[in-house]
Amino acid sequence: MSMKQWLFHHQNQSQRMAFAGVFAILLPIFFPHLFRPLGRASPSLFSEWIAPRPRHLPLLKAALNRHIPIRQQSELWAPLPDQGWKACNEPTTVSSLPAHSQGYIQVFLDGGLNQQRMGVCDAVAVAMILNATLVVPHLDLNPVWQDSSSFSDIFDVDHFINVLSNEVKIVKEPPREYAWSTREYYATGIRPTRIKTAPVHASAQWYQENVLPVLQSYGIVAIAPFSHRLAFDQLPTHLQRLRCKVNFEALAFVRDVKVLGDLIVNRLRNTHHQALGSELRENIDGSGHEGSGKYVVLHLRFDKDMAAHSACDFGGGKTEKLALAKYRQVLWQGRVLNSQFTDDELRSQGRCPLTPEEIGLLLAALGFSNNTRLYLASHKVYGGEARIATLKQLFPLMEDKKTLASADELAKVEGKASLLAAVDYYVSLKSDIFISASPGNMHNALVGHRAYLNSKTIRPNMVLLGPLFLNKSIVWPDFEAAVLKGHRNRQGQIRLRKEKQSIFTYPAPDCMCKS
Numbered sequence: 001m002s003m004k005q006w007l008f009h010h011q012n013q014s015q016r017m018a019f020a021g022v023f024a025i026l027l028p029i030f031f032p033h034l035f036r037p038l039g040r041a042s043p044s045l046f047s048e049w050i051a052p053r054p055r056h057l058p059l060l061k062a063a064l065n066r067h068i069p070i071r072q073q074s075e076l077w078a079p080l081p082d083q084g085w086k087a088c089n090e091p092t093t094v095s096s097l098p099a100h101s102q103g104y105i106q107v108f109l110d111g112g113l114n115q116q117r118m119g120v121c122d123a124v125a126v127a128m129i130l131n132a133t134l135v136v137p138h139l140d141l142n143p144v145w146q147d148s149s150s151f152s153d154i155f156d157v158d159h160f161i162n163v164l165s166n167e168v169k170i171v172k173e174p175p176r177e178y179a180w181s182t183r184e185y186y187a188t189g190i191r192p193t194r195i196k197t198a199p200v201h202a203s204a205q206w207y208q209e210n211v212l213p214v215l216q217s218y219g220i221v222a223i224a225p226f227s228h229r230l231a232f233d234q235l236p237t238h239l240q241r242l243r244c245k246v247n248f249e250a251l252a253f254v255r256d257v258k259v260l261g262d263l264i265v266n267r268l269r270n271t272h273h274q275a276l277g278s279e280l281r282e283n284i285d286g287s288g289h290e291g292s293g294k295y296v297v298l299h300l301r302f303d304k305d306m307a308a309h310s311a312c313d314f315g316g317g318k319t320e321k322l323a324l325a326k327y328r329q330v331l332w333q334g335r336v337l338n339s340q341f342t343d344d345e346l347r348s349q350g351r352c353p354l355t356p357e358e359i360g361l362l363l364a365a366l367g368f369s370n371n372t373r374l375y376l377a378s379h380k381v382y383g384g385e386a387r388i389a390t391l392k393q394l395f396p397l398m399e400d401k402k403t404l405a406s407a408d409e410l411a412k413v414e415g416k417a418s419l420l421a422a423v424d425y426y427v428s429l430k431s432d433i434f435i436s437a438s439p440g441n442m443h444n445a446l447v448g449h450r451a452y453l454n455s456k457t458i459r460p461n462m463v464l465l466g467p468l469f470l471n472k473s474i475v476w477p478d479f480e481a482a483v484l485k486g487h488r489n490r491q492g493q494i495r496l497r498k499e500k501q502s503i504f505t506y507p508a509p510d511c512m513c514k515s
Contacts, residue, residue, distance in 0.1 A: 051386040052315035054357055056469060062476030063364040063394060076367040077294055077432060080456050083494045085508050086515040087452060089245045092166040098131040103215040104174050105132045108183055108224035110140045113154070113421040114441035115227055118504055120151075121246040122230040124168050125239050126223075129204045130212050133169045136160070138183055139418075147417040154418055156252045163250040167242060178220045186222055195223045201231040201500075204239070232503050237510070240503055244511035247504055248452050253422050256412045260405065261426035267404045268373050268427075269293035295373035297428040298363070299436040299443060300391075302353060304382045305331075306438070311338035312352035316383070347470050350462030353438040356381065356391040358469055362460060363435070364394055365483035375431065376400045377424035377442075433458060448505040452512070456492040 054060045105127050109119040120137050127134035136157060141148050151157065152172075161170045174181055186194045195211055215221045223229070253261070270293060307314060308324045308331070328336055338346055346352050354362065368374070374395045381387050392398055401410060401423060413419040421442070428434050428446050435458040436443035450457045464486040468479060497506030 052317075052320075052383070054390050055315045055355070056357065056361060059361050059474070059476055059479055060357070060390060060394075063361055064370075066364055066369070066476070066480075068367050068369050072367045073369070079432070080454050080492050082515070083454060084515055085454070085494050085512045087244075087248070088241055088511055088513040089249065095166040097166065097169055100131075101133045101169060102131050102212065103133070103218070104135055104171070104178060104181075104220040105130065105215070106135045106138065106174070106181060106220070106222040107226040108138045108140055108186075108222065109226055110143075111227055112142060112441060113418045113425070114445040116418075117247065117251060117445065118228070118441075118502075119226050120155075120251060121243045121504065122228075123223075123226065124164060124170075124246045124250075125230055125235075125243050126207055126211075127168045127170075128239060128242060129207050130215060132215060133171060135174050136170060136172050140183070142417060147419075149416050149418040152254075153416075154254060154257070154422055156254055159252045160250050164246065167245075174220060181220050181222060186224065191222075193218045193221055195221060196225070198223055198226065198229040200228050202229055203231050204235060232497075232501065233499055240510040243503060244452070244507050248449060248507075248511075253426055257419060257422045257426060260409060260413060261423050261430070263409065264375075264401065264404045264423070264427050265295075265430045268295040268375055268399065294432045295375055296363075296368065296433040296435065297375045297377050297424075297431040298359065299424070299428065299434070299440075299446070300356060300359065300376055300378040300381060300388075301436065301438050301440050301443070302356060302378070302381050302383075302387070306353055307382045309336055309338070310346070310351070310353055311336055311341070312346050313343040314355055314383075344470060347466040350464070350466040352466060354460060354462075354465065356388040356437075358465070359435075359437045359460070360391040360394040361479075362465065362483060365480040366458065366487060367484075368395070370394060370396060372397060374398045375404075375427060377428055429453075429455075432456065435460070438462075444502060444505040448502070448507050450492065451494060452507050454492070458487060458492075459490045461486045461490060 105123065107119065107123040107126075109116040109123075111119075116137075116139050123134055123137050126132075136151050139149065139151055139154075157172060161172075164170060173179075181193065185191065193214060195214065197210070199206065211221055211223070252258075304324075304327065308328045311324075311328065313321060328334070328339065338351060341351075343352070363372075363374075372395055374397060376388075376398055377400075401420065407414075413423060425442065425446065428442075429449060433456045434446055434450060436446070437460065447457055447459070464482065468474060468482055494508050494512075495506055496508050497503060497510060503510050
């Protein structure tokens with residue numbers, strides 16, 4: 001099978017995006033002409049784009065000299081009031097386990113950390129649907145980041161089993177008579193105990209009709225693929241609440257992640273870095289709001305795949321446009337819907353990811369000052385340091401894992417993408433405010449988790465921001481006023497889940513009760 005056929009064999013778009021990462025690694029080998037240095041390249045990196053200048057210079061100049069009223073800062077940093085909702089899960093003291101288990105269920109989960117997290121929640125629910133015993137889920141090798149971390153490397157297994165012990169029986173390994181049922185076994189041939197045909201968002205009835213007979217015949221069944229394989233609608237309330245209990249209570253990170261996360265949170269809230277200078281530190285301490293131990297997390301998702309797939313112009317000149325067009329052609333063979341529209345058309349519809357410069361201007365307009373402690377949660381920004389220079393200019397106290405923790409403190413998670421993502425998730429969950437530059441699995445997971453905890457989360461209004469940034473004559477007061485008005489009701493207010501929406505992003509009303 002050719003490379004092209006192999007890629008498009010996977011019809012699910014999220015799977016194609018994951019496999020795109022593999023090709024990103026192989027591209028320099030198979031298509032070296034795409035990566036030939038253009039002009040005078042850096043000694044360590046090829047140059048496929050020209051470092052972009054600020055695209056909104058008048059706004060940037062005004063933002064650097066902005067004055068934010070104390071009342072606006074107080075309102076911005078104030079915690080959310082009680083919205084009249086609370087988690088429905090009460091401590092379970094009486095076991096609801098079936099008298100007899102139908103057998104053992106295994107699931108093999110692909111994707112990144114947050115996609116796997118949702119898969120774990122669905123696996124527990126499917127085990128309850130079938131009155132089966134769940135084997136601790138197997139996490140497949142991440143094809144993008146080449147991370148082989150197992151479930152027990154990321155999550156506290158004993159906590160996971162104990163929290164759910166009255167609802168679903170969970171074991172760490174299948175019993176000896178089923179020791180043959182491994183990931184390697186299913187990778188080498190067609191096996192009668194493997195279910196490969198589970199549809200996306202399958203109903204509970206589908207599992208009872210198609211999986212239960214196999215389970216009863218063989219005593220064990222393996223379901224793969226399993227991402228997004230359970231419906232969000234037409235499920236009984238107890239199953240919906242079980243999925244939320246798994247997500248928000250049973251899935252706790254391992255000690256190493258929590259220790260490092262707490263260390264970072266503590267330094268964000270309490271540490272003043274000597275390199276900032278005494279005058280700036282005095283301003284921070286005297287601010288009364290942002291200097292009082294509070295911090296905001298920005299999840300900046302701006303990688304090359306996203307930039308290419310969006311088909312938008314990000315200011316890197318013709319060189320960057322050509323590089324992204326070639327990258328797009330190789331990975332998706334031109335099958336990118338956005339590529340048939342102009343940049344102005346895409347931006348006017350809010351379909352372009354916010355650049356680091358634009359998210360910085362958004363934060364400034366919302367009332368975050370240059371004294372804000374800003375934690376950057378991201379893996380790799382397309383364009384590197386040059387791309388985020390404007391964001392750093394707006395927020396000189398911007399930090400990330402590597403600036404807050406030493407190499408020794410990072411040693412246990414370094415080079416392990418899932419554990420690094422887990423640390424970012426933990427720090428994000430503990431923050432006073434969370435904002436994501438664009439939708440994605442981590443954005444969706446944290447929006448739901450923070451709604452469950454009634455924590456403040458700002459959702460950028462992309463439909464508003466696109467036209468605002470297209471307007472090159474807009475002045476700062478008008479931009480600021482439009483941003484504030486357009487985000488007044490996008491700061492963590494409970495939104496009730498609609499049909500087909502994810503229960504993990506919108507836990508109310510399925511998993512939350514009126515208080």
